Every structure is written in structure tokens, then in C-alpha cells.
Amino acid sequence: MGTEIKYKILECKFGDKRFKIEEDLPDVGWYLYVYDQKGKCIADHLQNDLETVINFAFEEYKVPMTNWVDSKDISFVQEETNKILAQRVLSHFDSKKLIDWAIMLMGKGFDSESLIILAGLNSDTTEEREQYFWQTIDELGLDINRTDFELIENYAIYVAESVVNKKIAPKDGLTIMQDIVRSTDYSKRYVQFYEIDEDLDYLKYDNHTIFNSGLTLKNADKYITREFELFLETEKYKIDDKTRELAYCKSCDKIEKPKLKNIRNWFGKVKYQTWVCGLCESKSILHFSSQKGKEIILKRKTQPNNV
Known part of the structure; x- marks a missing residue:
């Protein structure tokens, strides 16, 4: 079998339009697509090579040659932006994270007037940082069309994956989940993390648990990590509230x-x-609220023929 060809894609936003450059076969060339604010393609142009198509975009649409960014970087930055937006929904958000976000974007090749200003607001107020953050979002054309529920949902999965992949310490992940629990009014999807946190306090001060009989201070990290693993399974299989009552x-x-x-x-x-x-x-x-119960019920619900 032949090697799969990976074509380069560049994107940028300029003015009220979004632009995309896509590589095609060498004997075809490079396409420039132009989209309006609603995402509808309103024009396309074919040029021989990348340099020519970038020059054409500048001459025809005044798109600065330095504005083009690899689409993979745009996807990454969009994910990072969604994390920032989710954290803003939760309590105790430190606006200095907006500066870190701006510096990260600049490192990926993004450029805008507000982005440059935001990256330098180390000693300024939260209000000013917020102002330039939203202006940067607009200037770069990043997609912020997410509800608070969607942002928190995706952020919870990110936290869980980070704990499971050992990028975040289990107890740090548990602390983040407390904000998520409170922000979702103790949703059944997340309340187990509140119960673990409560039981850890009971273990520290009274040497017993209320919700998690298998939890101890010694096995806390392992227990928390397992809960995050099970959480990812419940999200993967879209377990509903009725199942959580079983x-x-x-x-x-x-x-x-x-x-x-x-x-x-x-x-x-x-x-x-x-x-x-x-x-x-x-x-x-x-x-289902217990880890063992969750394991058995998930297995029965997702692999009914293998039990």
C-alpha cells in the first residue's frame, strides 16, 4: 500500500472574512478559499504554488502574508481557548492565565494588535486583560460558540484524561472537579468527585468514610485515578442519569x-x-455510585454478550 499523502492547510481571518489555503497534487496547485461570516464559501482561486497563492491573497484581499497559520495549530489553539473559557466559568479564575494564553498563541505564530498587547499586561487589571482577550478572540476569528455546559463538559474530560495520563496529579484533578461539581449544581455526572473529597476529609479527621468504603488515605491517588478512568468510560458510552440510579x-x-x-x-x-x-x-x-458497582454495570451495559 502507498503512503498516505498529507496535504498542507493554512488558515487565517482578516477583516470580516476567513481564508483557507489548501495544497493539492503538484500538477494541480494550491487553492485559496474565501468564507463569509456565516462560513459560506464565496470564492475560490487556484494558483501554482504556495508563494504565489499567498501573494495573490495579499493583492486581491489585502491579507497580510504573516497572518497564515497551519490549521493544526489553529485546532490546538481552539482547544486551549475552550479550556480558558471553561475556567472562566468556574470560580477562582486567575486572569494571568490570559497572558499565558496570549504568549502561547504568539509562540504558535498567531499575530494581532490586541494579542501583542495582552501578552504584556503583567501588571494590569483583570478588566483590561479581559478587554484585550475578547478583542484578540475577535481579531483572530476564534470560535467561541459554546454554551457554559459544553465548555465544562469538555474541560472535565480534559482534566480526567490529564490525570489518567499522569499530566496532572490525582488530588489536583480532584480539586478542579470540585469547582465543576459546584458549577453544575452537583450534577450526577460529577458528584462522585465531591463524595471522594468529602470522604478524604472524614478519613483525615475521623478515620472513616461515608460514600466510598474502599477509599483510604494510603490508596487515595490510585482510587482517584480509577474514578477518573471510570468517568471517561461513562462519558464515552454516554451513560444517562437513569443508569446512574441502578x-x-x-x-x-x-x-x-x-x-x-x-x-x-x-x-x-x-x-x-x-x-x-x-x-x-x-x-x-x-x-453505580461505588467503583465496583460502576465497573459491573458498565460492563453489562456496554458488553452484554460478553458477561
Whole structure:
């Protein structure tokens, strides 16, 4: 089999238009595409080589020759921008991160008046940094059409992947997730990280846990990392809230929503309530909120023929 040919793609935004240069076969040349604000291609031009097409873009559309950036860098910068936008939604955002972001963009070859100014605002106010951040977004034509929910969703996955790939320490990742939990009003997708954090406090001060029976101070990093791994699995398979309410029963080997059962004393008076299997009423259940329960239920739901 022949080697796959990888064609070069350059992009930039200038004025109210977005431009893209795409390499084709050597005997064809290089295409220049012009897009309006709605993303509709309004013109295309074919030139013999890269230098010629860049010169043509300058002569025809006044696109500065230094504005062109590799599309791979644009994708990377877009991801980094989404992370910044997500962090702004969360609490305790340090606006100095906007300066780091600007310096990173310049290192990737991006250039704009506001970007250069932002990179030098070390001693300035958050308001001024924010002003030039948004102006840079506009000048570079970066896509910020994301809801807060989408930004947080993607950022949570980034944090989880960073912990699993050992780019972020487990406890640092857990700390970030606390902001995500609060910002999403304790969503079932993220609340397990709040429960781990609570249990770590209980272990420190009272030597017991409430939510995670297998968690100890010694195995905390391993336990947290495993929770992030399971989180990525639940996101991969788009596990819904109904599934998160289920439990695996060791007695009947079924997965069902558990129910509360009254436990009575010898006189028939209710002594306490406990969760039991919704089918056989056994107390020997593993809820989805536990790591073991999550592992079993995920396996049954995603690999039903292999169990």
C-alpha cells in the first residue's frame, strides 16, 4: 500500500472574512478559499504554488502574508481557548492565565494588535486583560460558540484524561472537579468527585468514610485515578442519569434500581431503613455510585454478550 499523502492547510481571518489555503497534487496547485461570516464559501482561486497563492491573497484581499497559520495549530489553539473559557466559568479564575494564553498563541505564530498587547499586561487589571482577550478572540476569528455546559463538559474530560495520563496529579484533578461539581449544581455526572473529597476529609479527621468504603488515605491517588478512568468510560458510552440510579445485586445477579426497605424490630416497629435490590430485596448490592458497582454495570451495559 502507498503512503498516505498529507496535504498542507493554512488558515487565517482578516477583516470580516476567513481564508483557507489548501495544497493539492503538484500538477494541480494550491487553492485559496474565501468564507463569509456565516462560513459560506464565496470564492475560490487556484494558483501554482504556495508563494504565489499567498501573494495573490495579499493583492486581491489585502491579507497580510504573516497572518497564515497551519490549521493544526489553529485546532490546538481552539482547544486551549475552550479550556480558558471553561475556567472562566468556574470560580477562582486567575486572569494571568490570559497572558499565558496570549504568549502561547504568539509562540504558535498567531499575530494581532490586541494579542501583542495582552501578552504584556503583567501588571494590569483583570478588566483590561479581559478587554484585550475578547478583542484578540475577535481579531483572530476564534470560535467561541459554546454554551457554559459544553465548555465544562469538555474541560472535565480534559482534566480526567490529564490525570489518567499522569499530566496532572490525582488530588489536583480532584480539586478542579470540585469547582465543576459546584458549577453544575452537583450534577450526577460529577458528584462522585465531591463524595471522594468529602470522604478524604472524614478519613483525615475521623478515620472513616461515608460514600466510598474502599477509599483510604494510603490508596487515595490510585482510587482517584480509577474514578477518573471510570468517568471517561461513562462519558464515552454516554451513560444517562437513569443508569446512574441502578445497582448490581450479588444475590440474584441482576441490575435493577434499588429501593428502601423498612427493617423492623421484634415488636414490628420500624427500626431503620436500608437500600435493597429492587427485585429480590437482598441487601447485598453494589450501587453505580461505588467503583465496583460502576465497573459491573458498565460492563453489562456496554458488553452484554460478553458477561
